[in-house]
Amino acid sequence: MFRSPRPRTVAELPPQWREQLYRQVPHAVMVPAALSRIYEDRVRDFLLQKRFVPCAGLKLSDDMRVAVAGLACLLVLRPGARLFPDVRAVLLYADRFYVKHDEPDEFGLVSDAPVEQLGESWHGDRVVLSWADVEAALHGDAVNVVAHEFAHQLDDENPDVQGAPALHDYSRWSEVMLREYQRLQRHRRPPVLDPYGAESPGEFFGVATEAFFQRGAALRQHHAELYALFHDYYGLDTAQHALWGAHRKMP
Structure with a gap:
């Protein structure tokens, strides 16, 4: 046996x-x-x-x-x-x-x-x-x-769509990310997102991920749909925590 x-x-x-x-x-x-x-x-x-x-x-x-x-x-x-x-x-x-x-840069020149x-x-x-x-x-x-x-590495796991990780359903992701990306391109001086994110959808994903982890409460206040999208994707509620000076005790 x-x-x-x-x-x-x-x-x-x-x-x-x-x-x-x-x-x-x-x-x-x-x-x-x-x-x-x-x-x-x-x-x-x-x-x-x-x-x-x-x-x-x-x-x-x-x-x-x-x-x-x-x-x-x-x-x-x-x-x-x-x-x-x-x-x-x-x-x-x-x-x-x-x-x-x-x-090459936007003018086709290489430095x-x-x-x-x-x-x-x-x-x-x-x-x-x-x-x-x-x-x-x-x-x-x-x-x-x-x-x-x-975040760029997550983006690379889905080579078919720039600015999106591997997902089962892209409909909500595409809708929210495109709207927020275009908003950043129009204004360039938003209260939360780094203007560098307007360079490309991939850079927008990186910049938005930074904001989610560094300025969660502000992102939720000014970009509620974007925050909700990342909350669901990353599985964390970053807006609930004031990080600096409050290290977590070991569980």
Whole structure:
């Protein structure tokens, strides 16, 4: 008589990482108790599966790795979400960095002048981040480079539609996002959304995701339908939490 194999036990988030997560990432307060284990498991898997590469002399620490993982994994708590399967490495600079792009501008001209960046999302294998800007997001800056660049990775999971993640039904998403995108293009100086989001539907998705996590209450006040759309997609009610200075106690 054969016994059924015992289910494999998956280790919890190590205590040191857990302490670092709840000490550093105020956004953890957004995660309801029912999703705490899922969140911690996502953070653990991110840290185990993604390679962190320090760039330009950065001294990489576990605090940095846990902070990036803690912010990124807030985007993948919904049922069925995948843990950024195409991302193999996170490249981390101490501050903003310069890159050369060979894409033509709106006039068809190509410049070889380096451009300052705080983050980049590459199709297929990596995300590049400025640690100074990651820290700024942790301390309340409206810009959240981790949310923005990893939103691009979600966008890349659906190559057929720019500015939309993989969904079963795109009707509501398309209606709300198009209306809000066009509104940003018309006004360019809204109270919540960064005007950079008017560059393309993909950048709008990134900018709107930043606002959802950094300025949830303001987004709900000024863009109620957009907030509701992201609330349903990300599964978090970010407007309910005043983050800065109120780190969540470990559950």
